[in-house]
Amino acid sequence: MARVPAQVRRKQLVDAAFRVIGKEGFAAATTRRICAEAGASLAAFHYCFDSKEELLVELTRQTQAELTSRHAAEVEIGGSVAASVRATLRGYWETVEEDPNRESVLMALTQHALHEPALAGVAAQQYVEYHRVAQESLERIAAACDVSWTLPVEQVARMLVVVTDGVTLAWLVDGDRDAALTALDAFADGLARFAEPAH
Template structure:
């Protein structure tokens, strides 16, 4: 009796999930392909059949991390004619995602610092944040159009400020787990970013 052959894409998903689990326990730098395969319950040869290298796996992990953050970013579904409400909705969505999966957030930060120290991977970190900034700027443009406002500073500047504010707050929360203080800060962020908008043409 032959066992059903598992599609390569399913293998990739299984190994990526195993990598997240190992990295959450051991840290990115200490994670080996052997440990990943043990976590996934497969022979090490399966890894080399599925991924050309550990670098390819890291690239996929970074892409998934970005996808998770982008999914939680301000988007058209959360944008209203009230700019303050739109900022609160988006910031809260990103925060809720981070708070629900702190171990994934920590892996995400570790991945960024790890690839920055690897010359052949460093471009991944630049690409990662370029995606964050671009998605946030698109969301801010949607807010501008829906609420019929204009900004006191360029959208690109607001996008970088907002991304950095949330990024830094989540990292700080991972360090002290002071949820009340973090959530109070999130509300102040929303209030501040709202002041950067004014009715169009005024």
């Protein structure tokens, strides 16, 4: 039987951890359970990762990188600032509805990292990336619409992240799509008030 390359095996284990957490929760995500899901031995696991915490860091990094890449590509320019922010948030929402399980797993990873010393800094790094993508999106909208933000763009980006987090979590709980989209549209209109003509 052909030997599975280490990088492929790492990816299999990361994907297996994602599935286990998504289906059964963090408590079920033992090393043994992850290996069973991946069809790998414990020896293979320890060849690829020094610990379960190292695997969780890699899982967070990969999932977040995929998601932030998608969000960065979702910036839409729709004429006015409000229309552009609204369209961008609707694009973001498509990624949420496309894979709710991914959102649940990322939120679970964030909460777990906050209480696990071995994962110190993982949650903070997640939000550094979220804020970076939000800020770049707002800068692109401002440039396209020829406006400037009346607050530091870092503060506006933080508001954007806080609201999308809150709306996403509420939707994961209650499943009310109309309420989620109404909240995002209203926020887009409110956020546009922090923009003024650049000249």
